[in-house]
Amino acid sequence: GAGVSQTPSNKVTEKGKYVELRCDPISGHTALYWYRQSLGQGPEFLIYFQGTGAADDSGLPNDRFFAVRPEGSVSTLKIQRTERGDSAVYLCASLTPGLAALSSYEQYFGPGTRLTVT
């Protein structure tokens, strides 16, 4: 069965450029999360969508980062004026239905997009 997919798998960009990272969640998963993982660290929460709306964007580091999910499925993480410190693996995860029942709270992660800003 199809899992969470992310494209591109690798992205190299120059400092100051704009990038878009895409996430295709598991079909039927209403909740979608973006995390950022630096080398030797655990994933760090960025933003969470429930349906089309950003339910919690408190993890976005600054206003250069923005994410959308216009139809409640695919999500795009957008980074403006990239900086070398933005280099990391960006992970997307979607959630099994039934968030209200925490016993079913299992996040399924994609393989990530490795972003390198030169």
Next chain:
Amino acid sequence: EDQVTQSPEALRLQEGESSSLNCSYTVSGLRGLFWYRQDPGKGPEFLFTLYSAGEEKEKERLKATLTKKESFLHITAPKPEDSATYLCAVLHQGSKGYALNFGKGTSLLVTP
């Protein structure tokens, strides 16, 4: 603020040498503690969820336990294919929903 600390940072075991990984946490009102396995170049893979002190869960050679302050991931008679980074996370309730707050992970290497 929720804190998750994992130890050791790295662990090297001989095949068959059992050991335990530790995850200590400080959280106001634990809503769930999660263990994930992460292989190089891949996203984390869900292993276990624990919700209350005293709870235990097992899967093959892995067993996760939970107390009020920490969780252990016990690995019995590990094999080289168990080599990976093991991540612990607590479920954090923000203003509008839930997210996982991860530790830095323990990098496990099992040698033949």
